[in-house]
Amino acid sequence: MANAVNEALIRDVIQDVLGRLGGDAPAAPAAGEDKGSCGCSGKSGGKDFGVFQNANDACDAAAKAFLQLREQGVEARRKIIEIVKGMCEDNADEWGRIELEESKIGRLDHKIEKLHIIRDVPGVEWLRPDGRSGDHGITLEEYTPFGVVGAVTPSTHSIPTLAGNIVNIVAAGNAVVFNAHPAAASCAAMSVRKFNEAIHRATGIENIACIIEQPTFDSFKEMCANENVRLLCVTGGPGVVAAAMQTGKRAICAGPGNPPVLVDTTADIDRAARCVVQGAAYDNNLLCIGEKQVFVLDSVADAFMSAMERHAAVRLNGAQLDALTLAAFVFPEGQGAGCGHAATNKDFIGKDVPVLAQPAGVNARPGPSCSSPRRAPIIFLSRRNR
Numbered sequence: 001m002a003n004a005v006n007e008a009l010i011r012d013v014i015q016d017v018l019g020r021l022g023g024d025a026p027a028a029p030a031a032g033e034d035k036g037s038c039g040c041s042g043k044s045g046g047k048d049f050g051v052f053q054n055a056n057d058a059c060d061a062a063a064k065a066f067l068q069l070r071e072q073g074v075e076a077r078r079k080i081i082e083i084v085k086g087m088c089e090d091n092a093d094e095w096g097r098i099e100l101e102e103s104k105i106g107r108l109d110h111k112i113e114k115l116h117i118i119r120d121v122p123g124v125e126w127l128r129p130d131g132r133s134g135d136h137g138i139t140l141e142e143y144t145p146f147g148v149v150g151a152v153t154p155s156t157h158s159i160p161t162l163a164g165n166i167v168n169i170v171a172a173g174n175a176v177v178f179n180a181h182p183a184a185a186s187c188a189a190m191s192v193r194k195f196n197e198a199i200h201r202a203t204g205i206e207n208i209a210c211i212i213e214q215p216t217f218d219s220f221k222e223m224c225a226n227e228n229v230r231l232l233c234v235t236g237g238p239g240v241v242a243a244a245m246q247t248g249k250r251a252i253c254a255g256p257g258n259p260p261v262l263v264d265t266t267a268d269i270d271r272a273a274r275c276v277v278q279g280a281a282y283d284n285n286l287l288c289i290g291e292k293q294v295f296v297l298d299s300v301a302d303a304f305m306s307a308m309e310r311h312a313a314v315r316l317n318g319a320q321l322d323a324l325t326l327a328a329f330v331f332p333e334g335q336g337a338g339c340g341h342a343a344t345n346k347d348f349i350g351k352d353v354p355v356l357a358q359p360a361g362v363n364a365r366p367g368p369s370c371s372s373p374r375r376a377p378i379i380f381l382s383r384r385n386r
Contacts, residue, residue: 049196050210051189055177055222058210062148062175063228068205069175070145074124076203080170081123083198088118088163091194095159099187103155105350110283114160121164123171145173146230150223152244154235156286156350158184159191161235166195166209169233177229178211179220181236189213217243224249257288263296263304273307284350312365314353320360327359 052058069076088095096111130141149169153161162178169176180188192211200206212219220240223229224247232251234244241255263272280291296304309315316324329342348356357364 048193049200050192050207051213052210053213055179055212055219056226058177058207058212059148059150059223059226059228061207062177062210065205065208065210066145066147066173066175069170069173069208072203072205074127074173076205077170077173078124079202080199080205080208081167083202084163084166084170084195085119085121087194087198088115088160092116095187095191098190099157099159099184102187103158103184103350105156106283106286107352111157114157114283115163118160118163118167121167123167127171143172146250147174148226148228149174149176149231149233150226150229151176151178151232152220152234152236152240153178153180153184153188154237155181155183157283158188162188162191162209163195165233170208174231175207176209176233177223177226178209179215179223180211182215185213185215254288258292259289261291261294263294263300265297265300267300267304269300269303270307270310273304273313274311277308277311277313284352286350314357314362314364316360316362320362324356324360328356 050058050061052061069080092112092115096108096115100106100108100111127143129143132139132141149165151162151165151169153165158180162180165178166176178188178192189211192209195209196207199208212223217240220243224232224244229249232244232247232249232253234241234251234253236255238255241253244251244253261272261276263269276291276294279289282290285292294304305315328345328348330345353364
């Protein structure tokens with residue numbers, strides 16, 4: 001009996017020390033506490049595999065999953081990452097279609113391609129311990145997990161962002177709770193459920209990735225305030241990024257981008273035009289990293305615009321642009337194009353070129369099929385045409 005007590009005491013001390021190294025491990029459930037057979041409080045006695053009705057239940061379940069993952073070590077992280085990457089590869093066509101049907105923005109072939117690209121997201125192979133030796137012994141430095149990461153995903157690429165986050169977060173030894181964008185929350189919950197089912201079968205770990213089924217800004221605040229959440233990982237608009245930065249917790253945030261391109265006389269004009277068209281057209285320019293504007297030196301401007309047209313871009317003149325602007329933007333009462341601040345007409349966000357071209361009175365071809373996913377037309381305007 002004494003040996004058993006000592007063994008338990010030692011195990012508790014080790015767990016406490018490891019927890020403190022990882023940023024204070026979440027507390028284990030009290031003796032006799034029953035939150036379903038999997039130790040969580042999701043729907044159906046915790047058997048909805050990571051999908052929860054409120055943020056606190058999701059965070060509590062993720063905290064328990066973190067403890068399970070920590071016990072199984074790096075090999076379990078590797079196995080989970082392989083499962084997530086394999087499922088994205090195998091289900092890319094179906095999941096891409098489901099996400100497009102829900103969000104109603106972007107292009108199907110590019111939704112599918114983004115899921116295939118998850119295979120290239122870095123995992124545990126990027127973990128590098130640092131060893132040092134000297135007269136006074138050997139020191140080994142290794143990264144330790146935070147515990148539970150609270151994450152926000154966008155509607156522009158819901159499942160790919162979620163899957164990539166899981167790979168990164170689990171590689172570092174953490175569990176994660178997602179508060180997805182409401183416009184793509186159903187497909188996100190579907191993928192979390194599928195991931196957890198497969199991960200549980202392979203490792204016995206439950207709820208390594210949790211999600212709030214009906215996300216709101218209140219559920220985001222609740223997630224951020226939960227004591228189990230030690231780090232925030234936010235991909236979204238300026239509002240949610242600003243809110244994350246004001247929580248007082250460490251936050252890794254990616255907000256909206258507006259990347260410019262500069263083309264000068266040293267450029268390979270044809271290649272530059274092709275790259276701009278490919279980048280700006282990808283998933284109908286939903287990505288923040290996609291080119292949004294181009295500045296071209298006057299001496300090469302004509303050649304560059306001609307090259308863009310050769311690569312399937314559609315050029316609008318000033319009158320056509322004005323017609324498109326009036327349709328694509330909602331202006332405050334009493335103001336017109338070029339005056340004041342306009343709100344974007346959501347019916348035009350992430351839509352194919354024929355939809356954008358119609359108000360301008362231009363007949364434009366849709367982008368090529370999935371066999372050539374990186375080549376799709378865009379609309380552009382030369383200031384010379386005004």
